[in-house]
Amino acid sequence: MWKRLLVHLTTTFSSERIPAANTVFYSDYPETIGDFHIIDALANITKKTKASQSFDVYRQHPEYAGHNVYVEASGVDGDNYGPPGGWILDKFKFVPLIQHAGNNWPSVKWYIYMEDDAYLFLPSVLDYLSTFDWRRPHYLGSFAAKSDVVFAHGGAGFALSRPAWEKTFGHNPGMSEDYEQYTAEHCCGDQVLGHALNKYGVRFGENDGDDSEKFTWGFNPIVHWRFGFSKWNWCTSLMSWHKVHNRDVARYFAFESGWDFSKPLLHRDFFMGMIAPDLHRRA
Template sequence: MIFSDIEQEMGDYHIYSSLEDVSDKYKYSHRDFDFYRRLLDLAAKGQDLSLMKITKQAAGSAWDLDKWKFLPITHKVYTEQPNVKWYIFLEADSYMAWTNVLELLSLYDPDEPWYLGSTHFFGDVAFAHGGMGYFISNRAMRDLHRIYDGKHINEWEKRISEGCCGDVELAAILSEAGVNITSVPGLYGESITWFEWDQGRWCEPALSWHHVGSHDVEALWQFESKLLTQEVSHYVYKDLFHKLVEPHLAHTREDWDNMSRDRIMTGSSGLHPDEGRRYKLKTSVGDMDEEEQEDALRDLGDEEKELALDEGFYMKKMRWGELSESEQEDAWNELSDLEKEAHTSLGVCKAACEDWDECIQFFYMTDRCHLHRTVRLGHYMHASAGSEDGDDDEEPVRTTSGWMMDRVRDLKDRVGTCKSVPEWMKEYAENELTKHDE
């Protein structure tokens, strides 16, 4: 089933309205539905909806509208298809590796209340991120619809009107029905260009990608189709890396941003070292009251908290902009000579990467050097014409990315051979089922 803001026909496909079942008191008066009402008006006049101007304000309105869609869509798919084993939810700019997904779902009983996804938190609500895709079993849907009545719908819609996000509210509603999220791996919130190719994920099966463009979809589809012709049904991130990423890596690549972000050195004057690094600052807790201590130590582990309270201080991690001028000077003096000069040229930037054992790639543009400890592919970056003040006589600003190819090879060698996807998934699911039964 395909859903959009309004009901329509597209070729051989019927497009369902994702908002049809929202109460009229919200649909025709609430400010979140301003964009929706404009769409309805244009459709009623027979206008081409693709010509509707999407201003920045309209885009914000469309985002506000999005949170209302999750519950009605969930209800609609169940009423239309009440007997299917699994309900798989996927957004229009996402891509799903179906053979891997079906292998995963085969390990979970649809007659048990499963809500599977990539776990995120909003306050105390654990929810499956909608853009990455999520899976709800038939039993979970039945449990939800046992409490799907007028009284609950009124409460839920009021909460949605005051809330931020549809996937968060859906998780809270499922929890009321006794259905809580179980996390599954392989669901990723960005495209392949953003993915961090590191040793920890190398042998995991890929399930989904988000924010994919037509080029990404075509590349993934061609990759999967070729595998199927070789009678290979499943794949892991390592396979994607070999075919779709590694061929595009090089010692240097001009007009390219490989999205190196771990350590950032900028500026030709003043104190501008490593904006991305978190600096440790000795911070006293002895003068704090109990509430202040609890807030300050919130992100520490139990042992770190106990040590901080015993010794009266802890090492607080702070970004560059949060440091005082004297603290910035101390941090600057701790940098190596290469780090201090990394922004001055491509050669020095590359040397700084070579000097840092963890660095596997770098990015350079005038007065800016970025280093990164995992492999990212990145994307083409057009040379900007002229200077920022509009002087077109100046040379275009060019960017260069590069990878430490020997370290990339070392990464591949360290990983070795991966387990088969069915074996990997079976072990993972068995561990989760054990936790679920406890």
Template sequence: MYAHSLKPRSRLLSPVFIFFFSLFVFFQLIRWCRPVPGATDRIFLEEESEESCRHHDGLSDVFVVFKTGATESLDQVPTHLATTLRCVPHYAIYSDYDEVIDGVHVQDALDEVRADLKDTHPDFEYYQRLQDGGRSAFSDEENAQWAATQSTIAGRDTPGWRLDKWKFLPAAEKALRQGAATGANWYVFYEGDSYIFWRNVLDWIANLDPAQPHYLGNPMIIGDVAFAHGGSGFVLSRTALEMVVVEYRRQNLEFYDAFTASHWAGDCVLGKALADAGVPLLYARPNLHGDHPTELGFLGSVSDPTSQDWCYNIASYHHMAPSDIVQMSMFERQWNKGNRTLLRHGDVFTNWVLPHITSRRDAWDNMSEDIVEYPEGTTITMRDCYKVCLGQPDCMQYSLSGQSTCRTSKMMRLGRRRSAVEGEETMASGWMTHRVNAFVEVMDEYCGQDGWVLP
């Protein structure tokens, strides 16, 4: 049976503490939009440190590679030091700017890149300005413009993002050098908007031999290169990392520098070098996941439960803001206190997402996709849209844009806030809560014990 409820050790705590702690967690979970964790969160996380780390035996065998950039590191690094890095004994933080944040050295990943490249390639103009003048080298207008740049399927067209592709191979080389000094057998790479579930990751890699060339990741394909998506996090065995560093630095440095210069995705560059070195990619989605948990959809049908992400153990989520990371860390710690089972996607949906699904949310996009056709000029209400969904037995949710576009969906997602923007229609979303709850109850019976993707 799947364990859905959080079970804190109430016999060790007073009822008064449990009451106020429950209120605290509730109000933290509904505050979706805080940009960074506040002082209250930090105090909670510090007090929970010793208890939360007891589930992380085995991390001494792992070297963790955390990648960030100067435009984001002041928000990201303190958040991760208090959460995903708190229990990690051996790690390095790589950026495009050498500095100390909260007493921790953030290393320049690019300091050993060939000088002629840094002097001549346009991607490094931003880097050179950053080294010469720090963050103050950039005007408020430039920073505002970069912050407002929207992400696309090909990334964000900002100087910091274009520079980022150059970090992957140098970071791999640095990580091998630093990790070898700790005796690491595994290397886990992730980024500032990723969340890593260490208890789960350690259980996963315990099934594998680090002497074999393992490369575990959420697969992406560009051209003929299959590679692990960097934002989802990826895992390399010691042997795999040794092989790619030999391929890159010791044999084909100029080739991979030229390949990086002509490419746009650094995780693809690393994936090519691994493939060239003879290291295959294990397609490890949905364990390593590229979605935010509120945007991960579940098909509202149990006819083929094995195709659902629901039953798989979680190693990571992506697109996590600092406030999301703090909230997920608090949730995970409570889960680990009260449950012997590993967290699966279904557990996160039931305990972290489902409490926010109601019959209706205004200024909200639940990412419904199937447009309902009406005669041109018809005025549509939420009630009209609800009736369409109600008449479709497999419809789980619906949304209305303005008064003209009704969408329905067989998938269930919470989605994201959709605030009114000038020139855009307002949006409201609704869910068939009785169907969602029935789906959760039925899926509880389907999940077996095989939650990992393995070779």
């Protein structure tokens, strides 16, 4: 939270980019940073699941916070490694946070999910979503598959339309509790969410959530400096990067702020605007 989120507050979530009322933050520990309130996505997990070994790190949070130990490491007093197990805990957040968002923001058209080590080029994403009828059930993002489930890759970012939420979470208000055991038995929260949506007839893809599983390249599950720029993606729209560092976020925001979004932002434009100048300077 203190290592990854802060840079987003002055870039990704700056007031000129997106209204504060249109954002919500979830973590596994409640905090307040300025005017931003972070919601504990796991607050309503059942006592039985919270008592499991997977939640050891969750139960230890108050103790570490009480001793002014930040669950990070940066070489200064207090910033030491906290309890291990964050990745194990992470998978439990997806279903309850989507359920919570839908219950508390019922009038929106889209729920757009982004992780703290990702960057979404918001104008590109909104332009992409405008090509779909938000009144239809849509589940959109980057293709991923695991455990016989096709789903939207969480790190690349994804979007769920309100009707897709209504058809799934709206139909089953107990979805979060129903999926606690399944989550414990599987590896990844985005896969768990995909399974939950599939069960009620909402599938990943660009054709009203049917079985086509067609998708547009541009939601990227890796960072730009590990991405293979080539002729097949050169002229496709750029929506996101994943596994980014704070420096990347700052540079992406500066690049986005200077781009004229009356024309699409393509992978080609990003390469020529950010990577080519770096290569030139190094040469």
